[in-house]
Amino acid sequence: MSNSEYGTDRYPRFQGDASFDVAIIGGGYTGLWASYFVKKLEPSLSVAIFEAEQVGYGASGRNGGWISHMIPGNRKKFARTSQGAEGSRALQREFITSVDAILSTLEDEGIDADQVKGGMLAAAHTVAGYNRLVTKREADFSYGLTEDEVRLLDRSEFQSRINIDDVHGGLFYKDVARINPAKLVHGLAEAVTRLGVEIYEHSRVTSAESGVLKLERGTVKALKTFICTEGYSGPLLGSRRLIPINSSMIVTQRLSEKAWDRIGWKDMECLNDSAHTFIYAQRTADDRIAIGGRGMPYRFGSGTGGSGETEQRTVQQLQAKLSAFFPGIHFNVDHAWSGVLGVTRDWNGTVSWDPHTGTGASVGYAGHGVTAAFVGGRTLAELALNRTSERTSLPWVGYQTRDWEPEPIRWLGVQTMYRLFGVADTWEESRKLQQTSLIAKAGSRLAGLHE
């Protein structure tokens, strides 16, 4: 091991020329799970992962730690593909069952990522927000969730779990688990190394065409290439295919027992809210709160924000959210960071495989990539090895979405969308609206998010 700008390097740099059966670009969850399933399906194949920085440098080392049932995208849009609503239901069911599949794989591989399946709570702070959750639950039912999988909670039921001051009520989803993201990515990297996968860090791929990968210090020939670069995909897949949307997080210092007595949160549920500029949070294994939200949404020209510097304004906004949830408790912030999600023009993720070029990709998970990386990586391995499974015909396989607009329209569009969401939250709260405002509907339409 050696030290670099981002901490300890665990794997060597690639240098020279080599050939592999499968070359994977990107050392995040998708690349790692894809390598895991290739080795499980065909142990004799040689597999190498090339990571530009360090394993877990991308969103996989920086996320909110939810393994959730949520699919990466809009179920209504997937239902418009040739598989229809049945295809969307199958996709949804695959994500629900994958939560337990991930947890049992972690157990089989001896990976301790602080995993706890405590479910997820969605809090409504306004009547309009509560009504959105009621509608959301109806949609969940139509895509196959059961009464046991998604329950409506009134204010006191919600507060008996997490004692948020201004909550109206909310939803409880059963199939969501909390993890420590960095522990998961490193545990997974160790597991695939044990299976014989070679991992190279500080080994950026500068081009990948017809089975030839050019790196800064060498060339790799591969029978099959997987592009698993999510929010960083611009240089390899094209800057208009996916854009990097920023998300920022803070983690508090460890809270006192007295504070936890006031807050509750004993079952380690993941937490979000129904605001348009929503937050997501978890109680960590060492008794802190990690909470995230949008911060600066998008950098002109698809910038990826480097190692994740976070504006003080964003830190204060997230801290203020916690103070509003739990008045009377002072939250000291220990760390703040940011990362990027890959977002397609209609916010739907996609797994693609081209047997002619031997190249595939699994990208565009928006904010729901922890489970999506497992399902996408697994599906990519199956498609590349010519296996048929319940996953290989899901509607996100081969799903195509139109390109993002060129700059500066793209930048203006994303800024406007987030501005509309911010205004809509204030409007709905100040006017005590019963229904979602037209402003928010306009933002959703602009983004293509409405279901």
Ligand SMILES: Cc1cc2nc3c(=O)[nH]c(=O)nc-3n(C[C@H](O)[C@H](O)[C@H](O)COP(=O)(O)OP(=O)(O)OC[C@H]3O[C@@H](n4cnc5c(N)ncnc54)[C@H](O)[C@@H]3O)c2cc1C
């Ligand atoms: C702050 C934040 C919070 C989030 N919270 C959640 C959550 O709670 N639950 C959830 O489901 N999802 C969440 N997400 C999304 C989720 O983390 C991601 O979707 C998921 O980790 C994507 O994994 P990945 O392996 O596809 O991509 P990444 O983890 O981004 O990995 C891509 C890797 O590719 C490398 N790379 C890029 N270009 C090259 C190249 N040319 N050569 C070699 N390597 C290259 C990058 O350095 C990077 O390490 C969050 C994301 C962020 C940023």
